[in-house]
Amino acid sequence: MILFLFLGVWRYSFSIHSSSKNEIASLNGTKQAVEGMIKNNPEISQKNQQFVLEVDKTGKKRYFGNLLVFADMYPKLSYGDKLTLDCKLNTPEPIEDFSYDKYLAMKNIFSVCYYPKIETLSNNNGIKILSQIYKIKNNFKKSINQNLGEPSSQIVNAMILGDKKFLSDEIQLKFSKAGLSHIIAISGMHIGVFIIGLGLLFFFFGFSRNISFYLIISFLVFYNILIGFPASALRASFMGILILYAFKIGRLNKIYNSIVLAASMLVLINPMLIRYDLGFIFSFSALLGIVYFYPIISSNFKAVNNKFLKYSRDIIIVSISAQIFILPLIIKNFGVLSLVSPLVNLFVVWTLPFILVGVVSAFILSLIFPVQGFYLFLPVKFLISYILLTVDFFLNIPFSSFELKDISNYYFVFYYLTLFSYIIYRNIIKSKEIPGNKI
Numbered sequence: 120m121i122l123f124l125f126l127g128v129w130r131y132s133f134s135i136h137s138s139s140k141n142e143i144a145s146l147n148g149t150k151q152a153v154e155g156m157i158k159n160n161p162e163i164s165q166k167n168q169q170f171v172l173e174v175d176k177t178g179k180k181r182y183f184g185n186l187l188v189f190a191d192m193y194p195k196l197s198y199g200d201k202l203t204l205d206c207k208l209n210t211p212e213p214i215e216d217f218s219y220d221k222y223l224a225m226k227n228i229f230s231v232c233y234y235p236k237i238e239t240l241s242n243n244n245g246i247k248i249l250s251q252i253y254k255i256k257n258n259f260k261k262s263i264n265q266n267l268g269e270p271s272s273q274i275v276n277a278m279i280l281g282d283k284k285f286l287s288d289e290i291q292l293k294f295s296k297a298g299l300s301h302i303i304a305i306s307g308m309h310i311g312v313f314i315i316g317l318g319l320l321f322f323f324f325g326f327s328r329n330i331s332f333y334l335i336i337s338f339l340v341f342y343n344i345l346i347g348f349p350a351s352a353l354r355a356s357f358m359g360i361l362i363l364y365a366f367k368i369g370r371l372n373k374i375y376n377s378i379v380l381a382a383s384m385l386v387l388i389n390p391m392l393i394r395y396d397l398g399f400i401f402s403f404s405a406l407l408g409i410v411y412f413y414p415i416i417s418s419n420f421k422a423v424n425n426k427f428l429k430y431s432r433d434i435i436i437v438s439i440s441a442q443i444f445i446l447p448l449i450i451k452n453f454g455v456l457s458l459v460s461p462l463v464n465l466f467v468v469w470t471l472p473f474i475l476v477g478v479v480s481a482f483i484l485s486l487i488f489p490v491q492g493f494y495l496f497l498p499v500k501f502l503i504s505y506i507l508l509t510v511d512f513f514l515n516i517p518f519s520s521f522e523l524k525d526i527s528n529y530y531f532v533f534y535y536l537t538l539f540s541y542i543i544y545r546n547i548i549k550s551k552e553i554p555g556n557k558i
Contacts, residue, residue: 131390136224143174143184144229147210151177153186153232156244157200159347160253164284168192171228172202185228187211190237198253199245206235218395225391249344256280256345262482266496271503275478277303278471281346295453296520297510298442298460299467305346306402310355312472313342314363332367336360350385350392350399354406357381374410378403397452401445408444409437411542416440431465438464444538447531456521459513466509470502477502 139145143153154175161170172186188204190196209231211220223229243250260280264272270290276282283291286303294300301308314335321331339356346352358377365372382403385392392399416436438461442449450456457463477499485492513519 127390130387134390136229141182142229143177143182143186143208144210146177146182147208147230150205150207153177153182153204153206153208153235154240155186155202155204157196157198157202158185158245160198160256161196162282162284163192166192167234168196170196171226172204172232184230185226186230186232187223187228188232189234191234194237194239196237196239197242197250199243199250201240201242201244203238203240204232204235206232208232221391221395225389225395252341252344259482262485262492263478263496266481266485266492267500267503270507271500274303274503274506275474275499278305278309279475279478281305281349281352292455293510293514295449295455296457296514297463298438298457299463299506299510300449300453301401301405302467302471302506304398305349305352307351307355307358307406308468308471309475310339310342310352310359312475313338314359316472316476328367332363335363350396351402353385354381354399354402357384378406378410397448401448404444404448405441408441412440412443413437415545430469434465434468435461447534450523450526451528451531454522454524456523457519458521459516459519463509463513467506470506474499474502 136144153172154177155172156175157170158173159171161168167189168191170188170190172188174182174184174186176182186204186208188206196202211223211229211231213219213221223231260276260282263275263279267275269285270287273286273290277286281304283303291300291303294303317335317338318331321334326334339359343352343356358381361377361380362372385399413436416439417433420432420436442460446456478496481492481495481499484495488495
């Protein structure tokens, strides 16, 4: 334990930013002519387009580093474009209670540029395969926007592509109050649906276990590139690969080992995730809640033979188990406590596989039958409308949610100490019940 603590501190020390005279951040506070290449797919919002510029030089001097740029809507820019920007370089600063500077530091960004004068020097300078993946993403998004319309397109873009730029504050607040934030964010549920769906598809077409394993891994890599490697998707993908590998070699997968290994690998790659990435924290906290509390809660319910009742019971228990662990995080970060979350999840979660499969299928078919695109997306639009109606129905119930502000951190510390103490107590009791075990 002491060795791993030392190694953790040693690894974290490398993630602490130390400014260099040749780094672009050393010029913060000055106006510069910056040259570089766009290293990601620009994110388009209602007001601007955002991208990260990998700096080559400033003026006649060589510099390095990443520059976050907020630019006007036009001209439209793409990954691999080489640009010259005339702008003032700014140091990122916290925004109210949000450590925006630390969030950007986690992505190795220490300079920001707002609405510069842009000159395009050349195009298509990036990695070719990445350019093609981003083109697929842009065409996918365009098809969703054209055939679904708002607000369905906003929700589907958030669900599948992790793009919340156009998602209104009203919809985000509604889903937060209903305890459905995980639906409009890339989570383990989304990755699980894709893995199971692809596994069944490859089995149907007669692919061997080995070929299916590598094809699913290839898809997961492609999908994570498509959505920008969010921590929750990486966690789910990594654990999915471990489970698939165990299945491939005919071994059992232990969920506790998979969680620890997935978390350790992600934190090893980027130690700042555990402090500044809410997606990482929420994802692992919800999973730990399910792993530790689902068995405890379900053991207090009698087994049922009816499939619908069993499904209903499991959804409610899973929702409650996840909420137990992430409740303080939700209150701390969003100031909302939902009392109807288990019931809303019961009525909504079943739609997610149909929406994911329906959108992908509709997009592929719309490439073959472009005129019928609107009709191909109709089932998805119906399901999104159903979700919105369900959310509105439950939120209209009195006392369905409460806003909680300015709660002391000491309450949260006490809450988690109590949880961990209970888990340790349960494990001790469980160990004593095993014949031959001595504590």
